[in-house]
Amino acid sequence: MADQPPTIYDVARVAGVAASTVSRAFARPGLVSSATAERIRQVAAELGYRANPLARALPNGRTSMIALAISDITNPFYNEIIRGAQVAATEARYTILLADTQESGVVEREALDRAMASVEGIVLATTRMSDSAIRVMAKQRPVIVLNRAVSDVPSVVTDNPRGVRRAAEHLAELGHRRITYAAGPEASWADGIRWRSLREAAMELELQVRRIGPHAPTVAGGAEAAAAFVRNPTTAVIAYNDRVAIGLIRALNAEGFAVPGDVSVVGFDNIFAADLVTPPLTTVAAPLHAMGWTAVHNLLALIGGASSRATEAVSLPSHLVVRASTARRSRKRR
Amino acid sequence: MADQPPTIYDVARVAGVAASTVSRAFARPGLVSSATAERIRQVAAELGYRANPLARALPNGRTSMIALAISDITNPFYNEIIRGAQVAATEARYTILLADTQESGVVEREALDRAMASVEGIVLATTRMSDSAIRVMAKQRPVIVLNRAVSDVPSVVTDNPRGVRRAAEHLAELGHRRITYAAGPEASWADGIRWRSLREAAMELELQVRRIGPHAPTVAGGAEAAAAFVRNPTTAVIAYNDRVAIGLIRALNAEGFAVPGDVSVVGFDNIFAADLVTPPLTTVAAPLHAMGWTAVHNLLALIGGASSRATEAVSLPSHLVVRASTARRSRKRR
DNA sequence: TTGAAAGCGCTAACAT
DNA sequence: ATGTTAGCGCTTTCAA
Secondary structure (H helix, E strand, O other), X not given: OOOOOOOHHHHHHHHOOOHHHHXXXXXXXXXXXXXXXXXXXXXXXXXXXXXXXXXXXXXXXXXXXXXXXXXXXXOOHHXXXXXXXXXXXXXXXXXXEEEEOOOOHHHHHHHHHHHHOOOOEEEEOOOOOOHHHHHHHHHHOOEEEEOOOEOOEOEEEEOHHHHHHHXXXXXXXXXXXXXXXXXXXXXXXXXXXXXXXXXXXXXXXXXXXXXXXXXXXXXXHXXXXXXXXXXXXXXXXXXXXXXXXXXXXXXXXXXXXXXXXXXXXXXXXXXXXXXXXXXXXXXXXXXXXXXXXXXXXXXXXXXXXXXXXXXXXXXXXXXXXXXXXXXXXXXXXX | OOOOOOOHHHHHHHHOOOHHHHHHHHHOHHHOOHHHHXXXXXXXXXXXXXXXXXXXXXXXXXXXXXXXXXXXXXXXXXXXXXXHHHHHHHHOOXXXXXXXXXXXXXXXXXXXXXXXXXXXXXXXXXXXXXXXXXXXXXXXXXXXXXXXXXXXXXXXXXXXXXXXXXXXXXXXXXXXXXXXXXXXXXXXHHHHHHHHHHHHHHHHHOOEEEEEOOOOOOHHHHHHHHHHHHOOOOOEEEEOOHHHHHHHHHHHHHOOOOOOOOOEEEEEEOOHHHHOEOOOOEEEEOOHHHHHHHHHHHHHHHHOOOOOOOOOEEEEOOEEEOOOOXXXXXXXXX
């Protein structure tokens, strides 16, 4: 009474051919006479045959699955990235295995260990792993790191230097001369490069910059940053990301600072909420969808045997979205 | 030179036992003398042996994977749900396979077809499928539907009637007598029950209600709703979800309506942005994390053989979060 | 162009 | 308590 799904043998029997022929008909149609191929297709359709992906994967490891590791899926930053990844995966008929690592290195290790064997490649969208741990992992399976550069491992990043530069220019044009950088987590690769790029840009643009932090990359972290900021305010701040910027603005308002009246704020990422808050946030928009898409696309290329000379980071352009959280420096000194 | 991962045979050989014994040592330790079990564990550790989950799954179908189908992963509503699901899955050492169906019935069908065979059960967090299609699917694999009730299929929903009731009471207490419901997508189960519940609550509370819509469940949908609303305004509106509420408020502001001065607005879901917009949104909060967790937890129970007499919907409590988008009805007539 | 047969790594009877 | 032996459903030589 068990209504098991039909196997390749069922198809073979009904079509009057050997199982291997059925297999070929699907995998390498060229090796089968078009007549039999057609018949097999017919029978398969009638029987509702669908190759069992697990069984298929066993002999040759082609599971048609890739893992997407994200340390905090709660972060709205990832939504569009996941969508992009999903689109690229679907195009290639791959399935995404989600590894939300819940901000814990241990959970991450376990999740990836578990997933490793079932998966043809991995996109590390965010990870607690050290560079060397990542390199080790990359030895075993194709890996693409997102939003971080790890030497010898292909990556996809946004053009942070350019984004930061645009933000600084924008602020400079508005008359600001001193800029505070509200840093994100210490371990963040993006944080490091943003701060470095800002210093370089400041040099050229003859701005003064200083850094406060580190802070958690959250609204709460932004509030923390505000506390540090008010002790020695400037007329402009660039925040590690939009959530920090939002938290900062709210806390600043509570302290009696007007944004952008007294201080201009720019964030990073252009998350969904950036356009919804008051004032709408000026922010360096990352090409979220493209990042997810590109990461998976390149991963699949790697899996397909592309030389990983794509070892250099692929850099995707970001752009400044000017909204209302930045304005001309007000005359009154601050 | 291939550095293949060790197999069960490697462990068996080194430990000087049969492969089946190794298998037992891991799966049913009780059936192995503690001495050999210990030795096997040793050897396995030394060799860095990890059972190949695919190979393990083939004989008995226990893939330790479940699918999570979401039609629009772009919707921030799902972030916490996914996290909850992930936590429950991780607890049971299951892995989540993500099926973002990109709002397309076709993509969904394909994605699920592909995933079906690799997965022990499915959580339908959002789906385009008809009730009957879902029932068919539930015949083949354990299924839990989230946020929708399908007869004969176990589900997890939030207590919409109670949430709506609380929203209506809140508005009534503030002196509002006429409420507009800005509907979501026609196909949405939640939309249906919200509107029905609102009518019932209105009856008891002696309120007048009317409905506008359907609208897309997005900020743009909210703007649409505003256009319809202004043609015949009321002093209060309950929106299908937070995104619609936010879009509505913005469009209303653009039309010269103050919120909550002229019109009070309440949303649903309490998404991340709800607390960030101006005014902060009064909303019926869904227990997002718990929903994801419960869905997966119950699914795993089903997989574990629990009688699906859990066929009735599990209803999780929601609660009203009062923020600043609702206020006492202003005297001036509208 | 097709068939036969030997696995992929693991589990689960069935023996011993 | 442990070993033997078939498979799970598919792919892939190797022959024919």
